[in-house]
Amino acid sequence: MEVYMSQGMNKAKLTETDIITKLILPAVKSAGWDDHTQIRQEFPITDGKVVVRGQMAARQRAKFADIVLFYKDGMPLAVIEAKANKYPIGHGIQQALGYSELLKVPFVFSSNGDGFLFHDKTNPNQIETEIALEDFPSCEQLWQKYIVWKGYQAHQLPLVSQSYYNDSEGKAPRYYQMQAINQTIDAIAKGQDRLLLVMATGTGKTYTAFQIIWRLWKAKAKKRILFLADRTALIEQTHIGDFQPFDTNMTIIKGHKIDPSYQIYLGLYQGMTGSEELQKAYKNVSEDFFDLIVIDECHRGSADENSHWREILDYFSSATQIGLTATPKETEDVSNIEYFGDPIYTYSLKQGIEDGFLAPYKVIRVDIDKDVQGWRPEKNQVDTHGNLIEDRIYNQKDFDRTLVIDDRTELVAKTITNYLTRTDPMAKTIVFCNDIDHARRMREALVRLNPEQMMKNDKYVMRITGDEKEGKSQLGNFTNPKKSYPVIATTSELMTTGVDAKTCKLIVLDQNIQSMTKFKQIIGRGTRIDDKYGKLWFTILDFKKATELFADPRFDGEPEQIKVASARDFEADDAFESIIDGHDDGVLPDENSDPDAIQEPDAEYHHDNPDAWDNTDYNLNNDSEDEDKVRKFHVKGVKVSVLAERVQYYDSDGKLVTESFKDYTRKTVEKQFASLDEFVKKWRDADKKQVIIEELEEQGVIWSLLEQEVGKDLDPFDMICHIVYDQPPLTRKERANNVKKRNYFTKFDGVAQEVLTRLLDKYADEGVSEIENIQVLKVAPFDQIGRMREIIKNGFNNDKEQYYDAVKALENELYQPQIA
Structure with a gap:
């Protein structure tokens, strides 16, 4: 065999690559592993975190496992890490163990070409042993140990070993998607019928759902499957996108009938429910018609006992139900966890940013004097309509809700314009306003401040809200990376969720946001990365202190169940129930309404209950004659100015920090080297300086950014000596x-x-x-x-x-x- 032919070679002179090709791979192949289907070299784990300072961004080094061994596609069994022969046999074991934790595999190997150090998590009595090259275990040996370790029964094996869909274009699941898919399949094989997957916006929930459904369907474990969503656009996108391989076995449910001749169904909540019994399409089939239901964005109300949408899940209660969400909803009244159980798998925004799959952000907090200090009208002061302004102190929560100050709107628009002019005037931007009237006024202010851009294309700034067809018709162009216009979209509720704007580089918050779920969804509009179009990060321009929610432990922590009692018995109409669900549509459609319409908050304010806005973000009473409601006061000539502006960055620990990249580098290096002498000694003693350079890269020191800040002709050695230890640098x-x-x-x-x-x-x-x-x-x-x-x-x-x-x-x- 090839493995034995290598015994006479001088291993000391072999590179790591040589060790892999001449010693490790022959040993693995000799054990019967298939080179085409089971052995993956340079297996990608992460893309490399994007680090941002100022207007500069660079990726850290991506993580690759030297070799990953698979039982089948998408089912990893073992990780092998190789090192040059000058290192001990187990030199790479800790690195490999780190990869094994991400891939959730129990078998870990390290090798320097002399043999293998075998770390076996399935054998606590002998967890690490050295084995010879020729004793590398076969796939069947590891698979049998894996079966025992996972506790699989014989009847579960056909399902848990069912192959993934093999994409002809080579698309393969990322490591976290594999874990979400595999853990879901495992749980279903073991009889669990309510499951929750929590995956940050932009991490591929729909693709993950497709692979889960595909494996369950192919294994004949589930025969009729319903995928539920609450936006027509999401259903149509899923149909022609990730779910396309289902082909003629799939249909979209339309009208009030369900055609029983299909196996995969895509359904819209609003299209399957209605105020009349005849409109409830789901009741036209038996309660056991579906044996699997996957609920997209399940935080929007499906788990709420009072929700009309919940009745679909209750009707098909015998079906296995999988909830998908980026933001599990946990309030005193609604609990995803109470309904679905603890998440079977969680992949957070923080982890996505650390892995380089999601875009990091920088935050620019702008404090306006009237927001911070408040504003009080003069005695008997009237607004522009002649209405007497109530005498009290108006503060940040009032502006653009009960009180409009034109100069404030102009100042916000000017700040946005200045930022875009300074950075990239064509950067896709979403401005979140309090309501439609606010979005309209913000658009007008931005139009006035950008005459040159508007002359080039009058769609440079567009109001995209649910009440106006012209604006809504431009939503697709805004989200299409190939379309330059619109550039700036002012909105209220329409674009908070379900908008896949990959190239959005600026998110402006001029909206009072109290809901953590809503805040996460809004931030998610910017977290997608698009390398092709240069979108690696985004900026949040915050005028309303909304980004203080980043400091809330709930922002990126594990979801905790909050609900402790049954839902309150609201004495309300159907529209109120729908709004409390958190659904953007605002009202449930009747037979004459557009089931995909969005109900935007209007320009009125419910006077006796200002907190209602914070809880629901909707005004429920459209009766302008209601004595409890007053129109907004509108004032001009109030001088407004910026008190302070500060820039914060997403740090390696997931927190926002206010510091320069040089400050970050200084702190990072000082943690590793206590003194200049210690650093210099390590540098001079290193066989390769590149090793130290890469070690610092892994900790977030990005040389390309430092070069731009400090000077491109400086050696990394001199950069560190100068920045960290204040030494005069020498150029190369x-x-x-x-x-x-x-x-x-x-x-x-x-x-x-x-x-x-x-x-x-x-x-x-x-x-x-x-x-x-x-x-x-x-x-x-x-x-x-x-x-x-x-x-x-x-x-x-x-x-x-x-x-x-x-x-x-x-x-x-x-x-x-x-x-x-």
Whole structure:
């Protein structure tokens, strides 16, 4: 076998890649693992966190496992981490264990080519052992151990081992999607019939749901399946998108009848319920018609006992029901956890940002003087309509609800305009306002402040609210990355959820937000990444202190059940129940209404219950003659100014910090190196400086950003010495010239001297990382000397180690103590 043919090779001279290809892979293949379907090299774990400071962003290094072994697609069993032979056999075990935690696999291997250190979580009596290359376990051996470890029964195996849908275009689930899918399938196989999946906005809930349904359907564990959503656009997008492989087995439920000839059904809550019994489409089939229901955005009311939507789930109570949400709803009256149980899997916004799958954000908090200090009318002051303004102090919660100050609207619009002008005038922007009237006035102010952009295209600023067809018709263009216009959308409720605006770079909060669920949904409008269009991060421009909710433990913590009693018995009409559900449509449609319409809050204010706005964000009474309701007071000529503006960044611990990237770097490095001497010693002793550079990258030090802040010609060594330890820096060219002045190269001759001279020039231009990689000998200007093999032969006695020693000596000259 190939594995035995390698015994005579000099392992000490092999690179890590050589160890994998010449020793590890032959051992794994000899154990019977299939190279095409079960062995994945360089398996992607994360994309690399995006770090943002100012208008600059860069990705940290992505995480890849050297080898992941699969039983079948989407079902990982083992992780193998390889290291060069100069390291001990178990040098990579802790790194591999970290990957195994993410992939939820019990079998972990580390190897340096001599054999394997085998970490077996299924065997607590002998958790780590060394095994020879030729003793690597087969797939069947590990699978049988896995079955026992998971506690599977024989009748469960056909389901839990059912294959994923294999995408012909190569799309594969990310690690967290695999875990959500696999853990859901496991739970259903073991008899659980109420499940909750919590996955942050933008992490692929619909694709995850598709793979769950596909495996259950293919295994014939579930035969008729209903996918429920509350927006027509979501249903249609799902039908032609992630669910497309179901093809002719799938239908969208329309009207009041359900065609029994299909197996996969997509249904709209509003289309399946109604005030009349004849309108309840779901009652036209038997209670056991569906045996699986997947509920998208289940926080919007499906778990509420008083909800009309809940009646669908109650009717099909024998079906397995899976709730999907980014924001599980937990109040005194409504509890997703009470209905579905604790989440079977949670993937949070924080984790998504740390993994590089979701966009981080920076927050610009703008404090306006009248918001902070309040405003009181003069005695007997009237508004622009001649109405006497009630004498009291108006504060931030009042503005644009009970009181409109034109100058405040203008100041907010000017701040937005200035930010876009300074950064990117074509950056897609959503401005969240208190109501339709506020959104209208904000649009008008932005139009006045952007005449040049409006001359280019009159859709530069659009009000996109549920009451106006022209604005709603532009929603698709706003979310389409290929469409430049509209650029700025002012809105109230319509765009808080279900809007997949991948390229949205600015979210403006001029709305009083008390609901954590709503806040998460609004922030989710910006969290998608689109590398193709340069969307790696987004900015939140906050005028209403809404971002204080970031400090609330509920923002990104594990959901906790809050409901302790049954829902209050509201004496209210159907519209009120629908609104309390948290559903954006506001009212349940009758047979003559648009089931996908959005009910926006109007421009009125319920005077005797201002807190009602904070609880529901809707005004329920449209009767303008109601004596308890007054129109907004509208005043002009009130001088308004910005008191303070501060910028905060999402930090590595998930908190917002107010500091520069240099401050962040200083803190990070000081945690690892207590003194300048300690850092310098570690740098000089390192076989490769690149190792230290990568270690600091993993902790969030992004050299490309530092280069832009400090100067592009500084070596990482000098950047750290200067930024962290306040030392005067030398540029790379200065360091290179110092080496030349000492006539260092006179000890070499011929090819060696020429190569090292050019390496020094390469260092001056591009840095130490370039000269440490032997592959540099394959490119200009070294290719003019000869091929890499010829360079090593003619300049370094045909010995790579001699070449590496020469590079190390050159680095020692570069970092002489008297120069540093």
